[in-house]
Amino acid sequence: MASLNMNFDANTVEPSSVFDPLPNGEYLVVVVASDMKSTNNGSGQYLELELEVIDGNFKGRKVWDRLNLINHNAKAVEIAQRQLSGLCHATGVLRVSDSSQLHNIPVIATVKYREGNGQYGPSNDVRGYKSAGQQTQQPAQQPAMQQPMQQPPAQQPAPASRGANPPCGRK
Numbered sequence: 297m298a299s300l301n302m303n304f305d306a307n308t309v310e311p312s313s314v315f316d317p318l319p320n321g322e323y324l325v326v327v328v329a330s331d332m333k334s335t336n337n338g339s340g341q342y343l344e345l346e347l348e349v350i351d352g353n354f355k356g357r358k359v360w361d362r363l364n365l366i367n368h369n370a371k372a373v374e375i376a377q378r379q380l381s382g383l384c385h386a387t388g389v390l391r392v393s394d395s396s397q398l399h400n401i402p403v404i405a406t407v408k409y410r411e412g413n414g415q416y417g418p419s420n421d422v423r424g425y426k427s428a429g430q431q432t433q434q435p436a437q438q439p440a441m442q443q444p445m446q447q448p449p450a451q452q453p454a455p456a457s458r459g460a461n462p463p464c465g466r467k
Contacts, residue, residue: 317420318359318407324351324428325359325405327383330395332365340367343380343395347405347422359407361422379424386425402428 329346345361363376384390386403404426412418 315357317409317418318349318354318357320407320409322404322406323349323354323359324402325349326402327395327399328358330399332395335364335367340364342367342376345383345395345398345422350402359405359420359422361405379422382425386427388427388429404428 325347327345328348331344332341333344334341341364343363343365345363347359347361349355349357349359361379363379364372365376365380367373367376380392383398383403384392387398387401389397389401392398406423406425408421408423410419410421
């Protein structure tokens with residue numbers, strides 16, 4: 297038995313939830329937090345991006361992207377820079393000096409499920425970003441394009457005049 301050295305009231309604190317990683321897919325997200333952190337061995341730094349899903353069945357869920365921007369491995373740096381470039385292009389912020397410039401701008405993140413190994417449990421990888429504006433503009437334009445196609449059949453008298461003729465078998 298251990299004394300808490302306080303009176304804890306669980307009614308005042310939201311319980312934590314256990315979330316499995318997101319399934320493979322594209323998610324509308326925003327960067328809600330970011331920070332440069334040291335790599336485990338201390339020889340480099342990575343940009344950690346905390347992304348929050350803002351739409352759909354997984355709204356409110358989070359996923360993280362880690363970009364090795366400072367690393368002795370040139371390939372790791374190249375991959376990180378390409379990923380950051382993708383995020384910048386998706387947000388429309390092409391020159392970045394502080395990662396907070398990328399916060400709260402909706403983008404579409406391609407997320408992949410990664411199986412766990414002996415050391416770590418299952419998790420997600422962000423594989424890329426694209427502009428959310430392209431996705432949201434297309435559905436808005438489609439109804440305007442579909443309406444003219446739907447109106448002419450309703451206004452055409454030809455089907456109605458055919459219906460005035462007795463159908464086969466009703467002479």
